[in-house]
Amino acid sequence: xxxxxxxxxxxxxxxxxxxxxxxxxxxxxxxxxxxxxxxxxxxxxxxxxxxxxxxxxxxxxxxxxxxxxxxxxxxxxxxxxxxxxxxxxxxxxxxxxxxxxxxxxxxxxxxxxxxxxxxxxxxxxxxxxxxxxxxxxxxxxxxxxxxxxxxxxxxxxxxxxxxxxxxxxxxxxxxxxxxxxxxxxxxxxxxxxxxxxxxxxxxxxxxxxxxxxxxxxxxxxxxxxxxxxxxxxxxxxxxxxxxxxxxxxxxxxxxxxxxxxxxxxxxxxxxxxxxxxxxxxxxxxxxxxxxxxxxxxxxxxxxxxxxxxxxxxxxxxxxxxxxxxxxxxxxxxxxxxxxxxxxxxxxxxxxxxxxxxxxxxxxxxxxxxxxxxxxxxxxxxxxxxxxxxxxxxxxxxxxxxxxxxxxxxxxxxxxxxxxxxxxxxxxxxxxxxxxxxxxxxxxxxxxxxxxxxxxxxxxxxxxxxxxxxxxxxxxxxxxxxxxxxxxxxxxxxxxxxxxxxxxxxxxxxxxxxxxxxxxxxxxxxxxxxxxxxxxxxxxxxxxxxxxxxxxxxxxxxxxxxxxxxxxxxxxxxxxxxxxxxxxxxxxxxxxxxxxxxxxxxxxxxxxxxxxxxxxxxxxxxxxxxxxxxxxxxxxxxxxxxxxxxxxxxxxxxxxxxxxxxxxxxxxxxxxxxxxxxxx
Amino acid sequence: xxxxxxxxxxxxxxxxxxxxxxxxxxxxxxxxxxxxxxxxxxxxxxxxxxxxxxxxxxxxxxxxxxxxxxxxxxxxxxxxxxxxxxxxxxxxxxxxxxxxxxxxxxxxxxxxxxxxxxxxxxxxxxxxxxxxxxxxxxxxxxxxxxxxxxxxxxxxxxxxxxxxxxxxxxxxxxxxxxxxxxxxxxxxxxxxxxxxxxxxxxxxxxxxxxxxxxxxxxxxx
Numbered sequence: 001x002x003x004x005x006x007x008x009x010x011x012x013x014x015x016x017x018x019x020x021x022x023x024x025x026x027x028x029x030x031x032x033x034x035x036x037x038x039x040x041x042x043x044x045x046x047x048x049x050x051x052x053x054x055x056x057x058x059x060x061x062x063x064x065x066x067x068x069x070x071x072x073x074x075x076x077x078x079x080x081x082x083x084x085x086x087x088x089x090x091x092x093x094x095x096x097x098x099x100x101x102x103x104x105x106x107x108x109x110x111x112x113x114x115x116x117x118x119x120x121x122x123x124x125x126x127x128x129x130x131x132x133x134x135x136x137x138x139x140x141x142x143x144x145x146x147x148x149x150x151x152x153x154x155x156x157x158x159x160x161x162x163x164x165x166x167x168x169x170x171x172x173x174x175x176x177x178x179x180x181x182x183x184x185x186x187x188x189x190x191x192x193x194x195x196x197x198x199x200x201x202x203x204x205x206x207x208x209x210x211x212x213x214x215x216x217x218x219x220x221x222x223x224x225x226x227x228x229x230x231x232x233x234x235x236x237x238x239x240x241x242x243x244x245x246x247x248x249x250x251x252x253x254x255x256x257x258x259x260x261x262x263x264x265x266x267x268x269x270x271x272x273x274x275x276x277x278x279x280x281x282x283x284x285x286x287x288x289x290x291x292x293x294x295x296x297x298x299x300x301x302x303x304x305x306x307x308x309x310x311x312x313x314x315x316x317x318x319x320x321x322x323x324x325x326x327x328x329x330x331x332x333x334x335x336x337x338x339x340x341x342x343x344x345x346x347x348x349x350x351x352x353x354x355x356x357x358x359x360x361x362x363x364x365x366x367x368x369x370x371x372x373x374x375x376x377x378x379x380x381x382x383x384x385x386x387x388x389x390x391x392x393x394x395x396x397x398x399x400x401x402x403x404x405x406x407x408x409x410x411x412x413x414x415x416x417x418x419x420x421x422x423x424x425x426x427x428x429x430x431x432x433x434x435x436x437x438x439x440x441x442x443x444x445x446x447x448x449x450x451x452x453x454x455x456x457x458x459x460x461x462x463x464x465x466x467x468x469x470x471x472x473x474x475x476x477x478x479x480x481x482x483x484x485x486x487x488x489x490x491x492x493x494x495x496x497x498x499x500x501x502x503x504x505x506x507x508x509x510x511x512x513x514x515x516x517x518x519x520x521x522x523x524x525x526x527x528x529x530x531x532x533x534x535x536x537x538x539x540x541x542x543x544x545x546x547x548x549x550x551x552x553x554x555x556x557x558x559x560x561x562x563x564x565x566x567x568x569x570x571x572x573x574x575x576x577x578x579x580x581x582x583x584x585x586x587x588x589x590x591x592x593x594x595x596x597x598x599x600x601x602x603x604x605x606x607x608x609x610x611x612x613x614x615x616x617x618x619x620x621x622x623x624x625x626x627x628x629x630x631x632x633x634x635x636x637x638x639x640x641x642x643x644x645x646x647x648x649x650x651x652x653x654x655x656x657x658x659x660x661x662x663x664x665x666x667x668x669x670x671x672x673x674x675x676x677x678x679x
Numbered sequence: 680x681x682x683x684x685x686x687x688x689x690x691x692x693x694x695x696x697x698x699x700x701x702x703x704x705x706x707x708x709x710x711x712x713x714x715x716x717x718x719x720x721x722x723x724x725x726x727x728x729x730x731x732x733x734x735x736x737x738x739x740x741x742x743x744x745x746x747x748x749x750x751x752x753x754x755x756x757x758x759x760x761x762x763x764x765x766x767x768x769x770x771x772x773x774x775x776x777x778x779x780x781x782x783x784x785x786x787x788x789x790x791x792x793x794x795x796x797x798x799x800x801x802x803x804x805x806x807x808x809x810x811x812x813x814x815x816x817x818x819x820x821x822x823x824x825x826x827x828x829x830x831x832x833x834x835x836x837x838x839x840x841x842x843x844x845x846x847x848x849x850x851x852x853x854x855x856x857x858x859x860x861x862x863x864x865x866x867x868x869x870x871x872x873x874x875x876x877x878x879x880x881x882x883x884x885x886x887x888x889x890x891x892x893x894x895x896x897x898x899x900x
Contacts, residue, residue, distance in 0.1 A: 022849070123697040190812040223704045231691040231700055257704060261712035269719065269822065278811050278818035280719070286727060286815045295715065649840070655849075 009599025118234025133613025190277025311448025323390025407443025432492025483519025615644025733808025
């Protein structure tokens, strides 16, 4: 073989000569600095990059939100045009869901899951890097639409023939995050160039291909995580000893692999309508726009749980730690999470009550929707049970987690109100709905994720975030959030419609819109402060001990920052919350006799996931260029497909490679016999 | 040697290899993918049971369009390719690399015949006046069967690469057999999906006196 892993174990990869792959190419294994980050297969570094990109896009989506709120602060405002307003709310929703919350959850999956189950990496390290770079490609494709919009507004394209022939010129997506057909589709007959007239500009094409690429990233990551959780648990780490966060990762990943195909197909069909004149959603040719709604929400409702379950997992780790108690009703919490995921597939039509489904389906979906409140309520009561009688420490992550419970409950209550179909008919498309899902997704999910950031940041970087700033930021977020979204309940019931760029004076909406805008800015300042505190901490924060919170799960047993091999010796687990038991009771963690001088196998780094991701970027930019009618744009797509194929081919042929790394032995206790029965 | 590196991994918690498990997960996801496409086709078939209107404005019946003999033949060929795939996997497990190569060439050949039939069928239908643009039936039919054809094409490409890779001497041992078995899982799945498509898209048109949707031609002309 052209490369070998027979060399003696080393203390650092830099001691070795550059490794050659099976193809004879030099692998980027010995790289440091930026090349090391671009080629890394280390789940911890990938997690950090996921988190950094997610926080960046949170800020982008936040700026879009503030522009929306500025426009709505006053009646008959002209801060932005109606056209720009459509693009802003569409990109705000899409960015927050697909580029903010999902990747931030993925950051936690990446960093924590292998540590919590006692593994040294994920099952497929290079596939994990591929997920990251494909996500970045999709995010760039979606946001590159803003560059085209900017060029359009600045008049850069005025001399081009393709630009003069465009009917609609909204370059950023402008259909709402659900892109309902027929608005997103076509009408009439296709012409000789296989294109039917459309209702919207190429922004929709950016949206279609961007989401398709993000779907590939999410699916690849989910296959990887299910495989990791099921297959790479340390000895003794049975399914019912898994930390709840890992359990929720598993449920979320299963939801992703079963829900995303529906939108993949919907996007393919919409793409065929727009680019090749097909008739899936074209009403003039017999297509049924309602089909889009069904396909979208069959994906879209599980997506809601894809967003919230990881946050619930985080809260289920934070609350026991700062209550000094084990989680109340662990099996019920796990089971409720699974039931929420399962029921999530059976309620999609509650987004479509006003479309006229008929009495029986409407009643069935209303009942199932109410049923989901049961496992969710069970979780809330279990969290309260965890707090009850505990020795509570109001640290920043704890404050944010308590905020999560409180805000998420408010969102849950208005959710139950929606489940009553007759009431929903009043609330549909009003600001009441905006209030509801922001209480769930922002007051719920974002507070949960921020709690996780403040909880695990000391583990990730070995530095403690500044506490006073963290308290101030948390207070501002919770205050600003309630000020911004609380009044929207009233505005919605008073009739203010969603997705409308302005309103006239005299409807009684002026005061509360103004208050909501003030709240939005307080919220924006709070989130910016919270994120700035974290970024500062990553570089300059005060160093802290490896277990500053008195943690309960395995990751706290490791040094901070966590070494690249994670566990110097693989742990053997004898109970749930093993690290906590081990600290205060009998020894519940043993260690296998691996590592040490014999070394452990580390996978080789690779450029190929990045290359394949770059191929996706080219495809993603090329498809909308075709839709614009830019000459030779097809070649961009063909080159992109070739680059992607080449990347995957070389990836398969370069071999996993790897080297043996020594781990310190002095600090590891001697192996002890632990209960390893029953996987 | 890469085999050494891989076999040094700890055994998995379930005893199932990572590669096999991840392929099963992918197939679970692909089930939902084809399920959505097939549902789209069936929904529109129920909504517009009378077929489609060709370029000249004539109402056309699906039974007159389909060539069920040809499609039955290509279905049979695809089924037989699955049989050869099973033989190829079995040969790899026994370490018989030459037998593996023979069988996998057979799979590739049969797969290409299937794709050839599909290309012929598409051009034939196009001449008959069914396009992706002129009817909902055209859209759902071409996109559904075309997506399946793309799956077959990817499978053929994969097997061709495995075939040539076997000459490097690296496709050996447990890991080599596993790589072939995973490709085999994919191939069998694509085959099973075709059996469902063949039933739900083609055969039902011939069910009962006037087809499953009740508006086809009487079968006894």
